[in-house]
Amino acid sequence: MSKLAVDLAGVSKKYQDKVVVDGLSFTVAKGECFGLLGPNGAGKSTITRMVLGMAAPDAGKITVLGMPVPTRARLARAGVGVVPQFDNLDHEFTVRENLLVFGRYFGMSTYKIEAAIPALLEFARLESKADTRVSALSGGMKRRLTLARALINDPQLLVMDEPTTGLDPHARHLIWERLRLLLAQGKTIILTSHFMEEAERLCDRLCVLDGGRIIAEGRPHALIDEQIGCPVLEIYGGNPHELRALISPYSQRIEVSGETIFCYAPDPEQVHKQLRGRAGLRLLQRPPNLEDVFLRLTGRDMEK
Ligand SMILES: Nc1ncnc2c1ncn2[C@@H]1O[C@H](COP(=O)(O)OP(=O)(O)OP(=O)(O)O)[C@@H](O)[C@H]1O
Numbered sequence: 001m002s003k004l005a006v007d008l009a010g011v012s013k014k015y016q017d018k019v020v021v022d023g024l025s026f027t028v029a030k031g032e033c034f035g036l037l038g039p040n041g042a043g044k045s046t047i048t049r050m051v052l053g054m055a056a057p058d059a060g061k062i063t064v065l066g067m068p069v070p071t072r073a074r075l076a077r078a079g080v081g082v083v084p085q086f087d088n089l090d091h092e093f094t095v096r097e098n099l100l101v102f103g104r105y106f107g108m109s110t111y112k113i114e115a116a117i118p119a120l121l122e123f124a125r126l127e128s129k130a131d132t133r134v135s136a137l138s139g140g141m142k143r144r145l146t147l148a149r150a151l152i153n154d155p156q157l158l159v160m161d162e163p164t165t166g167l168d169p170h171a172r173h174l175i176w177e178r179l180r181l182l183l184a185q186g187k188t189i190i191l192t193s194h195f196m197e198e199a200e201r202l203c204d205r206l207c208v209l210d211g212g213r214i215i216a217e218g219r220p221h222a223l224i225d226e227q228i229g230c231p232v233l234e235i236y237g238g239n240p241h242e243l244r245a246l247i248s249p250y251s252q253r254i255e256v257s258g259e260t261i262f263c264y265a266p267d268p269e270q271v272h273k274q275l276r277g278r279a280g281l282r283l284l285q286r287p288p289n290l291e292d293v294f295l296r297l298t299g300r301d302m303e304k
C-alpha cells in the first residue's frame, strides 16, 4: 500500500490560452495536512478540482488514494470528502435532508445516514437546526453544514477549499479543533486558505503558489525561519519614507504597506534606539509569522 494519499506529477492546466497550473508536482502523505496558499487567481481551486476529477489536466499525472484521476475519479471520490470554495447546498431542503441526499449519493442506506447525522450536527454545532431550511441559515451556518456534509461517507481524505472563509472567530476556532481531531484519527487533509494563522496551526507542510507554480514549499516553521528568520517590528504613525532612511542600516529588509512599516530586524534594539523619543510613533515587536512569508513571496510593496 502506498503511503501517499495524493500524488501530482507535472500537472498543467490551461483555460483558453492562459496557463493556470504550470507543471505542478507535489505529494501528500496519508495522515498529513497539506496546505495550498497563494493570492487570488494563483490556481488553488483549479488544483483541488483536478484532484477531485472535476477538471481534467492538459498534461501530467494525478493519483488519489491509489487511483488514477480523472480516469477512475468516481472510485477515488468514494474515499474523499469535499468542501468546495462556494457552497452548493440545496437551499429548499432542511439541514437533515441535505445530509440525507448527500449520503444517498454515496450509496449509503437511509438507516446508516440517520445514524451518522447526530454526530455530524454536533460537529457543526447545528443540533438545533436539523429541521431548518438551508435558506434560513446564516452564511457561517451554511459553511459549517458543508463541512459536516463532507464527512458523511467517513472519508480518508478531505479536500477543503477555504473551509473557514466567512466564519466568525468562534466558529473558526471550533472548526480548527475539529479538523485537528480528524487528523488525530489519521485522516488526510488538503486545504486552501487565505488565513495564514489557519495554515500555520493546521498544516504539516504547505506550498505557496503564484501563477500556477510552487514558489516555496515546506513545514510552516521551516519556511518562516528560511524566509524571515528574525523579529519583525511594525511601526505606525510616522512618515514612512523619513523613518525608512533612519532605520535602514539596522534592518535586514523593510517593507512599507499603507501607513505601516514592516522592519525585519536581526537586532531590534538598534531600531528601537533610532526611534526613541519620537512623538506619535507606535511600535509593535513580534516574532515572524507565515503572513510575513506569504507577503514576502507574493509581493507586499517591497521597498528595500
Ligand atoms: N472555468 C474556468 N474558465 C476560465 N478560466 C478559469 C476557470 N477557472 C479558473 N479560471 C482562471 O484560472 C485562474 C486560477 O483560478 P483559481 O480559481 O484556481 O484561483 P484560486 O487560487 O482558487 O483563487 P481564489 O483565491 O480567488 O479562490 C484564474 O485566472 C481564473 O480566472
Ligand SMILES: [Mg+2]
Binding pocket: 044, 045, 046, 085, 161
Ligand atoms: Mg479559489
